[in-house]
Amino acid sequence: MLDFLNPLREITLLSVFIKMFCAVLCGGAIGIERERKRRTAGFRTHILICLGAAMTTMISHYLFRYLTLDNDVSRLGASVIAGIGFIGAGTIIVTKRRQIKGLTTAAGLWTCAIIGLSIGAGYYEAAVLATVLILLAEIFFVRFEYWVLDNARNVNIYVEYAGNEYLDALILALKTYRVVILDLEITKSGVNSCAIFQLQLPKNLSHDKIMTIISATEGIISVEEL
Numbered sequence: 232m233l234d235f236l237n238p239l240r241e242i243t244l245l246s247v248f249i250k251m252f253c254a255v256l257c258g259g260a261i262g263i264e265r266e267r268k269r270r271t272a273g274f275r276t277h278i279l280i281c282l283g284a285a286m287t288t289m290i291s292h293y294l295f296r297y298l299t300l301d302n303d304v305s306r307l308g309a310s311v312i313a314g315i316g317f318i319g320a321g322t323i324i325v326t327k328r329r330q331i332k333g334l335t336t337a338a339g340l341w342t343c344a345i346i347g348l349s350i351g352a353g354y355y356e357a358a359v360l361a362t363v364l365i366l367l368a369e370i371f372f373v374r375f376e377y378w379v380l381d382n383a384r385n386v387n388i389y390v391e392y393a394g395n396e397y398l399d400a401l402i403l404a405l406k407t408y409r410v411v412i413l414d415l416e417i418t419k420s421g422v423n424s425c426a427i428f429q430l431q432l433p434k435n436l437s438h439d440k441i442m443t444i445i446s447a448t449e450g451i452i453s454v455e456e457l
Contacts, residue, residue, distance in 0.1 A: 270322070287308060345361075
């Protein structure tokens, strides 16, 4: 721990201002990255959550230290960690193509609340380090994630086709290229039929190549990798 920060761990006018300002900076840094990607919870949402969580810890500290109330100082913080799940759940959606979106944003909101609790408790070092690591995960580690997905042998494909006979032709074309169909889910979307394929590709077949093969098959209206 950094000893020169010890005066700022107490409840004074200066420490309260710095804690609130630090909560705005940390929450805003995480939120601006989400805002840039047009996510549901963005800049202001992350600031408000981090600031509110910091206030919660400071209130617990104040009640225990200055009002000498015999209460569990961690109770309010625990309520924040549990309650933030309701806000996070609002950012998670399941699309009509069976995709789950918003998990990263929900996890970021939950972590942002914990950062706010750390700041309110005066644990600045952990809060700043966690903010830096979160930004690394969301900005730089995502490139590694995309690389892993692009080189994965298993792939999920959403296909819209004109009729059942064209689905049979598509399955035959996939088997010609030694593609293994792990799972197939057929759905309806308006006039045209839709299917979600879970495929296992051979080593010599790239994701772009399989998309080209499927889109070139007769009767295929649209194709998208999930």
